[in-house]
Amino acid sequence: MRSSRRRFFILGAAVAGTSLAAAPPVSADITSELGRLLGRTRYRWLVGDHHTHTQYSYDAMYTVDNVVSGARLHGADWLVITDHGYPAHEKSSVEPTNVDVRAARRKHRDVLLWQGIEWNVPGAEHATVFFAPGADEATLLRTFERTYDSRLTDSGSGSAENEAKAIAAVRWLRQNTRDPIVVVNHPSRNGRVAPHELRALRDTGLAIGMEGAPGAQADGFPKPDGNGGARGGYVNNPGTDSWPGYPAEAYRTYGGFDWMTAKLGGIWDSLLAEGKGFWITSNSDSHYNRGDVLARPAVPGDYYDKTGKYPDPVDSGVPHLLAPYADFYPGEFSRTYAGATARTHSAVASALRAGRIWVTHGGLVDNLEVAVHGDGQSATYGDRIRVRRGSSVTVVIAARMACRPNGSGSIPQLRRLDLIQGLITGTASPDAVSAPATRVAQSFQPRWWPGHTVLFQHTFRDVRAPFYARVRGTDGNRHAPGGIEPAPDVIGDSDPFQDLWCYTNPVFVDVW
Template sequence: MGRAHYHEHHHHAADRPHDRMPYADSTVADGDLRPVDLRRRQFLRRLGLVGAAAAGSGVFGGPLAGPAMAASQQPLSGVDPRRYQWLAGDHHVHTQYSYDALHTVMQQVEAGAEHGLDWMVITDHGHTAHEKFAVEQTYADVLAARDKHRDMLLWQGLEWNVPGGEHATVFFEASKDELTALHAFERLFDGNVNGTNPSSDAHEALALDGLRWMSAQIDKGAIDSALMIANHTSRNGRYSPHEMRAYRDTAPHIAVGMEGAPGAQNDGAPVPAGGGGFRGGYGNSPGTDSWPGFPMEAYRTWGGFDWMTAKLGGLWDSMLAEGKGWWITTNSDIHRANGSTMDRPPVSDDWYATHGKYPDPVDTGTPQIHADFWPGQFSRTVVGTARRNFRGVMDGIRSGRVWVGMGGLIQGLDLRVSSDGHDYPATLGGRVSVRRGGNVKVRIAIQLATQPGGHGEIPRLARVDLIRGAVTGAAADRDTFTAPDVSVVESFEPGRRTNGAQVVFTHTFRNVREPFYVRLRGTDGKRQASGSIEPLMDVQGDADPWSDLWFYANPVFVDVR
């Protein structure tokens, strides 16, 4: 059977407004606080991150403004795209420090290095036992892995149980204070730790407070940088469209996007090769905490991608239609690697609760069947960065210089969008400006695959789609999840080119009158809807991931002057 995706939801927290939390309000005396809030205030004081006064309205105020927000919206035209190096990574990796995972930090990093990754983020689940025992232990393992694998950029992050929402990757720029800040964030804002998982207006407000808190730590110099990426966004229907927009608008330099494709890609493969379940673990139905506006099709993957991304003119496009960045990534979400011979030794039922980790796995000598691939084995997020360091990768993700691929379908991607009067074209995540009535040129260069995939064959790219969407401005209804003016303007077929060859396609938008964006996707063409080029909904137990490969790229915006 496929690995279950566990979610611990505690319901004991009172639903009260969180626009100003008592422990963070300098006008509330210690003696007037509930014991739990007093402990939180004392915890922050002990860490030296914020005092009572510093935790007031400056931290939990309204939407952010100023240079930090403006930087995330800056156009990238005028920067030569050739300056970027493209680094592959995985921002969603679990270890023995998660209540439902197996492998050690070192095993995950070694697997990622073996599969060609340049960067990784360890993201164990927020949990009371994790917060109490595991944060420091994990950090020691991360430091050891960094020391052994000097070429791997390795973060210790957190899979945040977003209050009122779902899961999200959160990580800070690696520095001397990353552990302190991460520990404080988990204690203050994790839905499992604080019992704020259920959907409510108060819990949604607390999630925004968490984003403001991170921003305040950047402002005061406690941390240098932070990112949040929403994970498996449609799996349980927990992320409403208005929550996505609220995250982005509250902290656009931190909340930058979502998983375009989830991990657990082997879960839907036929038995015995896989789990016989649902690809990505997307086998759910609407629940108590699901946003009621989503159709049933939203709870399944489409060509391995989340419905929010795969649906042409869907939620992702509706957010891009506002002319603001909201970027996609992908990852392994690995808990237990398919084909690994490792397994957990017998332990008591309360082992994790009392230790915050499981013992190191032991070698059984028998390959195990699981839902997950090793980091980099199947899915990868490729980031364009001018510097091979922690800040460089984080800035690349923040700027949307990202494309995502499955199964090694392509080796490299170079998208350039240009108009007259610009020194350099814009690449992924960037913007160009064109005079009304002028032309915009798109150049797509793709390096074809060179290595065999899971079936021993080198994947073959069958088609590349150039997608155009109109930029129409802020949505009047923040729960909008459709964008009607989105279409595939041209499809390209590489033909039977030599493995590893570069193929180049071009398209010109003439007499441009209104702003728009362009984005790319590509496929091996083995599975698509009848009479259509759109991806098909994945079928339970009949979704071999290696036989339905796609890549997607983040957009370039075109402004009209």
């Protein structure tokens, strides 16, 4: 297929010295469809976080109210509490957490709140699990944890038997809960989630995707004591349970994003090249938030094992700068935007399941939306259109520039957007790790006016084969040598605010 030259527009401003009227026109049908797709009457782009921890996790400290209040302060609309599966948690924590969650729902009515769990996946590592709130949510959650969490069932090691237990667990969720969602967490951190496990979970229809970027982004800051952390805690090397096909670079982040996401034509693209949805998210993984003065009181070493809960944190007067796996509050640095039709639990769950999701770090952009148009059809993230062979397909990207300072005190600047095209080649081998036909179809360099919306258009002409399109953006601060790909984060010296990226989920184009 042939691609058009780029077209660049700014709504309400001049473009690189050329007036809007003098710029190549966007056809009326594209403009109309873009307005319909991106109009607020269709989708509400709600900010959320599906991976957070409280005092009911063996390695965290915040009360449920602390986490929800912090999320609300930083503009989150929805939130999932996901304390770790653990023997003491199953024994003592699920019901008390539920009491606190219900209290937080009453107090913070503008935040859609779920009680979930960070599931220790049999044969793998971690995943977020949550389902529709209800009178029996705690009972169902506790039953799931007791029956299927690998810490409680001694099923963590990689084996065909344990991988089958993971699939059985997801099927149990389908049969016993409403609106269940599973998201694979930090997929490359320890290399324990093999490509065939991702595909098997995806094919259940409940595992909607994976964390495109892990939480714990503040762990990359240089630490005063000289001990080096890394964004997401990605400081590992292959272990005995790691899948042997992963290269050394898989155990690092790239601009804060997991290698599976960041590598062009890598594992994420190999999954999308099958023509099936597998979406990315982002999150805080909040445990100990950088700069916070709250601290966990000193307790005996076996305190949590006996109680399933730590005491409420107290004001220490000293900001956290040395905490391991340092995080941010939900919405403070990492944001997952879900395109919901209403402000309800079910509408957000439907948006996540459909892949109407884009993610950003450090407030790089205030909004990022995409419309794909062809043969009278239009689609946005997670959707698909079907066009005749030889048709033209136009992608329109709308990005609203950041206009507020982020946590670093500066207003981030989006310096480049990449439109990425991947060919749909059909079912791949279970452990496929690459999609070599993936390419950057066009890069766009926005002129930065805070608060303005920039609009780009790219047309794929004479389309002969099915493909998908996705978008990523960057502040342009760091790239791999000699190119535009993200660079690996430096262990012990990776200020997350100095290397910001955003990513969208794909739109699929089928050809007949």
